[in-house]
C-alpha cells in the first residue's frame with residue numbers, strides 16, 4: 049500500500065516489482081508526477097535476474113515498471129520521460145528497442161539512453177509519468 053511520507057511526497061510501493069535493495073522508494077509522487085526508481089530485470093519475488101538476453105531482460109524490466117505505474121493507477125500512456133541505461137549499448141540497442149516499443153505508447157516519451165556498468169544485468173530504466181488530476185465530485 050502507498051505510504052504518505054509528508055504532504056509533498058507520496059511513496060508508491062508494490063509487491064509486483066522488486067523491493068528496493070538500498071535507500072530508495074520504488075516510486076514517489078510529487079507535484080503531479082510519478083517518478084519511478086530505476087527498474088531492473090529482477091523477479092519481484094526471488095530477486096533473481098530474469099533471462100540472459102537483452103530482450104528477456106528488457107521485458108522483465110518493463111513489466112516491473114508497469115507494476116510501479118499500476119500501483120498508482122497509471123500505465124505507459126502516462127509516461128512523459130524515460131531514462132535508459134544499457135550495459136552494452138552498441139550490442140544491445142536494437143534488441144532493447146524492439147521490446148521497449150512493444151510496451152511504450154505513441155507518441156513515445158522523451159528518452160535518454162546511456163551506457164553504464166550495471167553489475168550482472170544488462171538494462172535499467174526509470175520513468176517519469178504524469179498523474180491526471182482528480183476530477184472534483186459534482
Ligand SMILES: CC(=[NH2+])C(=O)[O-]
Nearest residue numbers: 070072085086087088
Ligand atoms: C536499483 C536502483 N534503482 C538503485 O538506485 O540502486
